[in-house]
Amino acid sequence: MRSLSEILGPVMIGPSSSHTAGACRIGKISSIIVNEKIKEVKFYLHGSFGKTYRGHGTDKALVGGILGMNTDDERIVSSIEIAERVGVKVEFIERDLGNTYHPNTVRLDIKTISDKNFSIIGSSIGGGNIEILNINGKDVYFTGKYNTLLINHIDKPGIVHKVSGILSNNDVNIAYLRVFRDRKGDKASMVFELDDIVNEKMINDIRNIKNIEKCVFIEAMK
Structure with a gap:
């Protein structure tokens, strides 16, 4: 509806x-x-x-x-x-x-x-x-209805877990998570659509994770 x-x-x-x-x-x-x-x-x-x-x-x-x-x-x-x-x-x-x-x-x-x-x-x-x-040139998908984290990274084991752990430890709930990549081990993108705001410290903690190249936070559209 x-x-x-x-x-x-x-x-x-x-x-x-x-x-x-x-x-x-x-x-x-x-x-x-x-x-x-x-x-x-x-x-x-x-x-x-x-x-x-x-x-x-x-x-x-x-x-x-x-x-x-x-x-x-x-x-x-x-x-x-x-x-x-x-x-x-x-x-x-x-x-x-x-x-x-x-x-x-x-x-x-x-x-x-x-x-x-x-x-x-x-x-x-x-x-x-x-x-x-x-x-x-890379496919992604998000709507702007939710607080959104866009993350560019190298496709390595454990990165999704590490980012999710930072969010969980700060009581941020994940509404949707999508991962986009062309090939295993190549450059990839993660899109986290969230129910909560992400602060600057959390963004810096995510940026400091090995193999993460960029992290941008977009607040939900009004």
Whole structure:
């Protein structure tokens, strides 16, 4: 059974929960994943996003999210001008990303001030709900509804146990856990969706585990 919030969508700047609220959330989560000042973003807009992004405000919502705005932030309507003022270059490109993706999908190719490059694919599936599906060419899956830990690591025995132990020792409950890898012993990703907040000490403890390369915490979307 769907909740009222899933049907009506979040408190937001309109006109559409899927084309604006969802787009804003994809942008904001992408900025958290990057975790560094952004200087350039190319938005590759798939399906309905590509056909209607100007009329539905998807372009402004995506940029607002990249700048850290929430769905109800009145500055979203001026987000592209704000991005220009603060030195963030944005470009919108209609692109077929393949028939496996939802019509409201976008790939964000992001460059940071230190010239690091990120590529993130997210879909807005209705009612402001989203799915993050790919980060830097690697498949992932999370929705932003839960507090989320994204962990990049080398696929070695015991890493899941060690991270879970830190969470358990701090009374953090795991709602969902997914592990993604291409090959045994290669680079892998873990996604922990949690019922509780993770503090900075816990994040540092996780980062100090051998063979963990990166750990990012994303607080549940409001």
